Amino acid sequence: MTASPAVHVSLRGVTRVYEGSGSGRAVHALGPVDLDLLAGEFFAVVGPSGCGKSTLLEMIASLAPASAGSIVVEGRPITREVPEGVGVVFQEDACFPWLTVADNIVFGLRRQGLAAGETRRRLEDALALMGLAEFARAYPAQLSGGMRQRVCIARTLVSEPRLILLDEPFGALDQQTRLLMGDELLRLWRETGATVLLITHALDEAAMLADRIGVMSARPGRILEIVRTGWPRERDSRIVTEESFGDITGRLWRKLREESLKSMAGQPLPA
Amino acid sequence: MTRVAFWRAVVVLLPVLALEVLCRTGVIAPIMMPAPSVVLRDLVTLLASGTMNGAIVKTLGNVALACVLAIVAGVALGALIHRWPGLRETLEPLFATYYAIPVYAFYPLFIILFGLGEAPQILIGFMLAVVAVIVNTLNGLDSVPRVLGKVARVYRLGPLATALRITLPYAAPYLFTGVKLAVAYAFIGVIGAEFIMSRTGLGYEISFAFNNFDNGVMYPLILLILVIATALNMSLERWEKALLRRRGRH
Numbered sequence: 290m291t292a293s294p295a296v297h298v299s300l301r302g303v304t305r306v307y308e309g310s311g312s313g314r315a316v317h318a319l320g321p322v323d324l325d326l327l328a329g330e331f332f333a334v335v336g337p338s339g340c341g342k343s344t345l346l347e348m349i350a351s352l353a354p355a356s357a358g359s360i361v362v363e364g365r366p367i368t369r370e371v372p373e374g375v376g377v378v379f380q381e382d383a384c385f386p387w388l389t390v391a392d393n394i395v396f397g398l399r400r401q402g403l404a405a406g407e408t409r410r411r412l413e414d415a416l417a418l419m420g421l422a423e424f425a426r427a428y429p430a431q432l433s434g435g436m437r438q439r440v441c442i443a444r445t446l447v448s449e450p451r452l453i454l455l456d457e458p459f460g461a462l463d464q465q466t467r468l469l470m471g472d473e474l475l476r477l478w479r480e481t482g483a484t485v486l487l488i489t490h491a492l493d494e495a496a497m498l499a500d501r502i503g504v505m506s507a508r509p510g511r512i513l514e515i516v517r518t519g520w521p522r523e524r525d526s527r528i529v530t531e532e533s534f535g536d537i538t539g540r541l542w543r544k545l546r547e548e549s550l551k552s553m554a555g556q557p558l559p560a
Numbered sequence: 561m562t563r564v565a566f567w568r569a570v571v572v573l574l575p576v577l578a579l580e581v582l583c584r585t586g587v588i589a590p591i592m593m594p595a596p597s598v599v600l601r602d603l604v605t606l607l608a609s610g611t612m613n614g615a616i617v618k619t620l621g622n623v624a625l626a627c628v629l630a631i632v633a634g635v636a637l638g639a640l641i642h643r644w645p646g647l648r649e650t651l652e653p654l655f656a657t658y659y660a661i662p663v664y665a666f667y668p669l670f671i672i673l674f675g676l677g678e679a680p681q682i683l684i685g686f687m688l689a690v691v692a693v694i695v696n697t698l699n700g701l702d703s704v705p706r707v708l709g710k711v712a713r714v715y716r717l718g719p720l721a722t723a724l725r726i727t728l729p730y731a732a733p734y735l736f737t738g739v740k741l742a743v744a745y746a747f748i749g750v751i752g753a754e755f756i757m758s759r760t761g762l763g764y765e766i767s768f769a770f771n772n773f774d775n776g777v778m779y780p781l782i783l784l785i786l787v788i789a790t791a792l793n794m795s796l797e798r799w800e801k802a803l804l805r806r807r808g809r810h
Contacts, residue, residue, distance in 0.1 A: 347710075352713055370713075377710070377714045382705075383707045383710075386807050386808075387729045388729075430808025
């Protein structure tokens with residue numbers, strides 16, 4: 290009998306309500322969400338625009354408070370501080386424009402007080418992995434949007450987090466680069482054994498990368514269904530040519546279509 | 561030399577050349593103003609004699625002190641006000657009207673409070689400079705994307721580390737504009753104050769020379785102030801351009 294994998298992140302009844310200011314009414318944005326992320330798995334969340342996918346990620350990272358429910362990371366309820374061992378890649382450009390690519394990447398490592406040799410080794414690995422070796426001394430303004438996003442991904446990965454939270458990290462990349470970056474992400478995931486939560490609006494990206502995919506409803510976002518892809522751990526972007534890949538994306542779309550229509554008819558969230 | 565630099569030089573040199581001609585031909589009497597070439601020669605002689613060294617050091621020292629105090633206090637106050645929206649709402653209209661108030665009108669009060677020493681001059685330089693730094697610090701902090709605040713939290717930076725390592729470096733081009741203005745205002749404040757409430761400094765020496773019809777000192781010192789202020793401003797401008805180029809804004 291094999292032991293079931295440990296739960297890395299556990300959400301129970303997690304809800305987010307934006308209180309209306311003044312006489313404005315409260316907006317129920319998310320939840321209740323019950324979800325377990327298993328240690329070492331690659332979990333993707335897809336859902337219609339405005340369903341609270343990014344809010345869900347930010348709540349797990351302690352960057353946004355939950356209105357109700359509990360979030361436990363590595364057995365400890367989260368506090369106001371981002372849990373140790375968590376790395377986040379945001380969808381917005383989060384490069385530091387005053388630092389070179391190399392200094393951006395090692396920003397977090399310098400705070401960890403790693404030995405200079407180890408910092409250099411991780412930096413060189415990250416530069417090579419992200420195809421940024423020639424741009425180590427360049428400033429973000431000299432790079433394309435996609436390259437800047439790769440800098441942000443590298444900055445997160447060099448810290449070797451145990452839980453990697455990715456909020457539409459490939460949104461600024463072209464399709465070919467997305468597939469190749471996906472390959473690299475899968476390789477890193479296998480090598481580090483980290484747990485990955487990927488928020489994405491791209492069904493093919495979720496189907497290619499994830500072990501399990503949570504499909505969210507229109508606002509207030511709830512997990513409607515969890516689709517298991519059944520891919521082997523050793524996989525890469527070539528699986529997009531497999532017949533079952535189309536089955537998975539088709540299943541995701543059937544579930545999402547109705548929710549997306551509901552979302553398009555709904556009102557935007559207050560700023 | 562670029563075309564723009566050439567035309568800029570023409571704009572500056574043409575009036576100087578015109579003045580030279582007007583002075584040399586006697587259209588402007590020597591008692592009113594010596595020719596620019598004479599002013600330049602007198603300045604070189606004056607600097608070589610060393611008689612003005614004390615005044616130059618005094619003025620530049622006071623400008624530097626007013627400037628440093630304004631930058632340190634302005635950045636700190638700007639960062640503080642930025643954290644408290646209520647305080648900002650209260651103070652912002654006051655900042656907007658601040659430069660409508662002639663600070664020199666308070667000089668009798670400053671003399672009563674601080675005497676005729678250097679403190680009132682530094683205080684006037686500081687008062688003129690500090691609000692420009694505060695306003696530009698606020699603008700700079702407003703420009704910081706919210707996502708960088710989230711990145712700071714992911715790296716578990718406290719408020720001070722976030723300010724020093726993320727928000728202030730991001731806002732640096734705006735802070736630099738504040739610094740540039742602070743230098744200019746500190747010059748105006750200190751030299752202006754030396755005219756009316758001092759017994760030393762370049763402003764006092766110009767005023768003294770004026771009262772004694774000493775064109776051989778007055779005009780060279782005016783030229784000296786012009787040269788120092790322009791050279792400083794141009795150096796800061798070059799530095800600012802390099803900073804902005806790095807950010808892809810130039």
